[in-house]
Amino acid sequence: MASQAKSKKKVKKNNKVTALYIHIPFCNKICFYCDFPKDIYDYTRATDYLRALNQEFSYRVQVPLEDIKTIYIGGGTPTSLTPLQLKKLFEIIKAYVVMDNVEEFTVEANPDSLTEEKVDLFKEYGVNRVSLGVESTDNNILKSINRSHTYGDVVKAVNLLKRKGIKNISMDLILDLPDVSEAMIRKDIASIIAFRPKNISVYSLEVHENTVFGKRGVKEVDPDTSYAHYKIVDELLSKEGYVHYEVSNWAQPGFESRHNLVYWNNEKYYGFGVGAAGYIRNFRYKNTSDIARYMNGKFEAEKERLSKHDRMVYEVMMRLRTRYGIVDEDFKALYGFSFIDRYKDKLTSFIDNGYLTIKDGVVRPTFDGMMALNYMLFKILEEDM
16 A cells, blocks of 8 residues: 555646746857757857847746746756856746745756856855856866866866855766777876766766758767767766666766656646756746847747647656666556556567566666667657657
């Protein structure tokens, strides 16, 4: 009976809007690989953007949001804003969210634009988690991808955050950058581990045609090479007690990104800002990626009403990204049939290949399953797409 009660609670929680994302598109420099909506920082333009952001909040939120448990401010580079602009951003959020109920408040930061005054503002407004865009610990590689910081800036930023009492630090690395050897990958991981961050995100380089790398003809590594590099990362982090809980994320136990788990658990969330996405009631929406259009008050670019079948497909796609997988009892309560029974033959095949496990009614991906996620999802859902 206890497990049934726990399961019902999870299903009910799935319907609440508990997370809020805000996109700040401004950067001091544009990285050669970046495909996110972004713009070079300009004070007047950033001020106008915050005004438009406030208008979007007013458009979407009619009453103070009491159920918000996580806030994530990403970019771009949120810390490219001046302290006065950051304060304005925090005041906008404070006007629409019951901040006393927020449990995890994350801000993305570039190491070189994180100052003591900005961290003091973080503390004043309840920010308790910072995600640092490290990307590489090699200064030559950082320069080659047009990052604005050095490894020394990373050291200073971490020391500043810890001195100010923000110890929940996440760090991003980019795998498979040009001219990065296996030895350099090992050095990157060792250098990051030395900081003992709570979460480490490792993303394989994706090359998009509209980026500098795309225009230069930079190629992504082949899948076998990417797999081998991720395997090195996993082995090194696992030895240090980090848990591989999502395709690209490892964390110390208990410090998994609560905000991102909302996405991966297929739960509801608000998205504000240019290019942001949201999932409210049975609708998924995507904001325009055109900054000028956004600042003229034309926020949404797409809106999709999801059928029950659509929600089921998203559920499978998102939950199989994580080590928590799909709890069949919860799945059945939401969609009216057993995931294990319906896809039994396909699941059995992936179990035999070492991509999935099933234990106590829970379907979980292995490391190999996470690395072959797109292929696995395509084969499982090919008749449902």
